[in-house]
Amino acid sequence: MLRPSGSLHAGTIHRLEPSLKEKALSLHLVPPPSPSPSPFSPPPEWSDLLSRMVPPTPFSTWEWQALWWKHFGQGKEWLALAVRHEGRVIALAPFYRDDQGNHLRLVGGEDLSDYLDILCQPGEEARVWELILDYLRSRPSGLEGLDLHCLPGHSPTLEVLPRLARDHDHAVRVELEEGCPQIELPATWQDYLLLLHRKDRHELRRKMRRAQSAPISLRFRQCSEEECAREDIKSFICLHRKSRPEKEGFMDERREAFFAEVASVFTRRGWLRLYTLEHEGGAAAAMLCFDYQGNVMLYNSGYDPAFSSLSPGIVLIANCLQDAISRRKARFDFLRGKEDYKYRLGGRDFPVYRIVVEGT
Structure with missing residues (x-):
């Protein structure tokens, strides 16, 4: 049975009974984001722990996870856990029960x-x-294990969780899931160009010159304010759908509503920029980037195939890179996906892993 204990917001975290064997720590259930009064105001403990991540990412913010749960949580069971030591929250594990009902996954x-x-x-x-493994071994509500995706290569979870799980005779599988190409940004644009292979540097310059000398005038614009983001996210979604058939299939109505709200909330926080390559009649390309904790992350993009001869996507990324360098950002992250252009523009893989723990 659950009973109230201390809370992130008074009365909202419940201690799990019976007590678990680690007496210095206690485990609690954290209720899902409430629709009122302000679902996107993070609990202070969440913000404090997020700031200790190396590096923190926008995907672990309360805002991203609350929005994901609002739009995609239907039919799922929120089972986020908080760990306390002497009354202080020292860890938050934002889990949910998957659609099959037998594994915990990370919200997002x-x-x-x-x-x-x-x-x-x-x-x-x-x-x-x-403590979490001990809780799972009690098989609450028939849970059978963990299925954790998108774990960054530097995460302590990768070293700690498999070892502990194997010590308790659980079956463990660790898989390289994907790479996230990244660029450590230098001080100047010219220094960046020198990072590229000679052929790639020549090709990038050629595409930028061709776009600049095109009969139709192309203009680079960025938006980091909520007011312009409301319109620019519509343009981004339209171009995203136009780009390729698989992107059109991806951008369904739920994801469209999700990204529109992300743009609104994240621009309010100063965490998102929308970049557009415009022409007189509209937009040739658009990009949604996170601008978070000194890094720029290219989340997704779209372009109008009618302008493909001008390579508008590559030209827009080049302008975004110039902007990031001028603002002295530390890293440009292309995020997941092994598209060739990411490597031709200087990306170097940063690994992302999946851990599956069975037999809890």
């Missing part, structure tokens, strides 16, 4: 989030995962 969904993990005070990962 592997099809929309690029990096996911628990939020944990550094140095406490082993004790926290031990």
